[in-house]
Amino acid sequence: MAEERLLMKGNEAIGEAALRAGCRFYAGYPITPQNELTEYMSRRMPEEGGTFIQAESEIAAINMVYGASAAGARTMTSSSGPGISLKQEGISYLCGSELPCFYANIVRGGPGLGNIAPAQSDYFQSTRGGGHGDYRVVVFAPSTVQELVDLTILGFEVADRYNNPSMILGDGILGQMMEPVVMRESVTYDPSGKTGWALGNSEGRERHMITSVRLAPGTLERHNVHLRKKYLEIEAKEVRYELYEVDDADVVIIAYGTAARVAKSAVTAAREKGGIKLGLLRPITLWPFPTDAIADLAKNKQDILVAEMSFGQLYEDVRLSVCGKAKVSLLAHTGGGLPTEDEIIEAAGKCVASSEPVEIYPVLE
Amino acid sequence: MTTRVIMAGFGGQGVVLMGTLLSYSAMVQGKHTTFFPSYGAEMRGGTANCSVIVSDTEIPSPVVNEPDCVIAMNIASLDKFESRIRPGGVIFVNSSLVKKKVARDDIEEIRVPANDIAEGLGASRAANMVMLGCVLKKTGAVAVDSAVKSLEKVLSERAMALLELNKKALQRGFEEVS
Structure with a gap:
């Protein structure tokens, strides 16, 4: 059967691709120019039996993502520059705790509240970690609506492969435009790879602990060396x-x-x-x-x-x-x-x- | 061939539907296409516009600075976009609502009483389809049959009752210009 081409808005294409990738938890807070993604998830996520939450704030949203990820779910959030700034604290915690998640920043003009026009000015924020501490997130930069789909799916895979957040850095044009896309087949997401560390279903096993706090002398440095090795592996294998x-x-x-x-x-x-x-x-x-x-x-x-x-x-x-x-x-x-x-x-x-x-x-x- | 169109009017005149239908029809015909809306500080009763590109080759930016063709559904749209049309381009003016004439002499002006024509077919709200029909005839961007067939894919469920009216309006617009 010939693949069906759909005419989709970039923001909605991200949402549909995330669902096809097995994402069943979305928490977010509205901001232009990514609102259609949140709106799309509010409608489609319940249809797929997942959970959509419009959180009370961006900070709440990213921490809900942290919680769902700790329980082994494929999870995501999205926002635009100012909202992503608020989420940086949570993203740092996700990285420190080695939890996967996927998020999209559909960039608007900054600094500050700026404007809602397309921009790429969150490049440093994305590529340098963005929050506190010594960490990185994998940053994908699509240039078509088709790539929004393909890189969203890849983004979930890469996040799971390295137990680290990955993100799409788009801009207002990519989020707002419509273009023909071929939607990918849905995957059946299997969380069994996470049973070694995820929370929940704890009966009869050693307790799992997910944390980013490492106070004992030397433990944080050892952990950060471990993270560093992971980042070097990502640098060696994931460049595109x-x-x-x-x-x-x-x-x-x-x-x-x-x-x-x-x-x-x-x-x-x-x-x-x-x-x-x-x-x-x-x-x-x-x-x-x-x-x-x-x-x-x-x-x-x-x-x-x-x-x-x-x-x-x-x-x-x-x-x-x-x-x-x-x-x-x-x-x-x-x-x-x-x-x-x-x-x-x-x-x-x-x-x-x-x-x-x-x-x-x-x-x- | 590449055709760059800006469509503009009051919120509620069906500007986004016009653009979506053009873009969808282009996709069905295997062409490259992009649709880009003005977004943000728009409101009902305010102005809305969208840009559509239809091309045989890959499309760079979906933002249209210098359109080949503008559809002005109201006077505000004429005022806003007349100056941006490339020399030799075309402007379609909804003469049912816009009495003002185009000032430039290096572009072609096609005046279509779209609301009146649509009214004659059953409802003035199909004026957008009359205009789009004209554009298809003049630019050849996509085949009118493909647009007619695509209508049921892009109309919202609650607008489905108006499917036949919209089809007629497209055809009527197509026949309106030579």
């Missing part, structure tokens, strides 16, 4: 990215999410016009970051142009990846601004023409 027309490119654009969609069409347009040869490296995971693939561009003496909807956050990781061995330039918008094809092509021209890196902020020009 897409290369597009990179081999013969004079300038390689590095962009993710919606910015990468625009960059891809800039690559095609520039090549059709016979101008500068552009290519695209699109990180699909932002942590772990495709450091080696980017370092290879430097080895090949290719110029790099970072195009992002934030003021130089992705740029920082790219520069760390090349360690001064390539010329890395920046084209940045923020607060709802979106790069255009023409801006990217023009910026690439400036990269080639200059012996020094250039930083381009179209709104300042």
Whole structure:
């Protein structure tokens, strides 16, 4: 049977994909531009026999997720920047306690309450842990509604594989737009892999303890070394990215999410016009970051142009990846601004023409 | 071929349904398509708009800055979007409600008394489908048959009673322009 294509809104596609992945517990609190996800779960979760809770606050929601995860459930939450900020405390606890969960941040403009326009300015918050303590979460960066589906399902798998939260970093455009998608088959989620540590069904077994408190001298350091080893394994195994027309490119654009969609069409347009040869490296995971693939561009003496909807956050990781061995330039918008094809092509021209890196902020020009 | 359309009107004029139907029909025809709504500070009776792209190739951003085609269901929409249409593009004006003429001379203006036509078919609320029919004829973005067939997939359950009226309105709009 041919796979059925559905026309779905990004936010709803995340919700449906989560249900197909076996998620049966969602707790959240409304915020634009991710509200359709919460609304979708409020309707669909009970239909699947799961639990939907509109919590009294974001902090309550993430702690409910903590509780459900401790009991072995596939569980999720979602929000946008300000709400994710509130959830950071709980996310830190989940990481410290080694509990899996999945969450989506459909980013709006910040800082503060900002606006509801699409942005990528929560990059640092996502890739650096975001809360207190020494931890990481796996960050997926979809650029189509189809990828929202595929990476949501993968996100649950990866979270369970490492007993660590994973997340989708989307933006308001991805959350709000509709696009054709092929929905995946439902999986039957089997929580038996968690019986060694999950709470509940405790009769006749040693007690399980889930905690992030380790007060005895040396225990926290030993635990954090254990976490560190896990993070190194994730860095070795879970990096994902897409290369597009990179081999013969004079300038390689590095962009993710919606910015990468625009960059891809800039690559095609520039090549059709016979101008500068552009290519695209699109990180699909932002942590772990495709450091080696980017370092290879430097080895090949290719110029790099970072195009992002934030003021130089992705740029920082790219520069760390090349360690001064390539010329890395920046084209940045923020607060709802979106790069255009023409801006990217023009910026690439400036990269080639200059012996020094250039930083381009179209709104300042 | 790529067609970029912005549809705009009062909340309640069925702008989102128009966009959804266009996008859905494109999907059924195996084309690439995106639908992007204005979201946030909209309210009933205020203005609503959405952008739809239909293309034979992958679509970069779903945000439409320079549309090939605008549907202005009310005067506020005409005022807001006239200046953004690409030179050589088309604006469809709902002349039942908008008496003002388009000021630019580098775009084509098609005036359609959509409410009156829909009224003649049974209910003025099908004005949106009349307009969409016109757009399909003029742009060839998707086949009108495919849009007619897709209607039952995108109409909400409570609007199903109006399925036949909507079909007629689409066809009538399609025949309205040359």
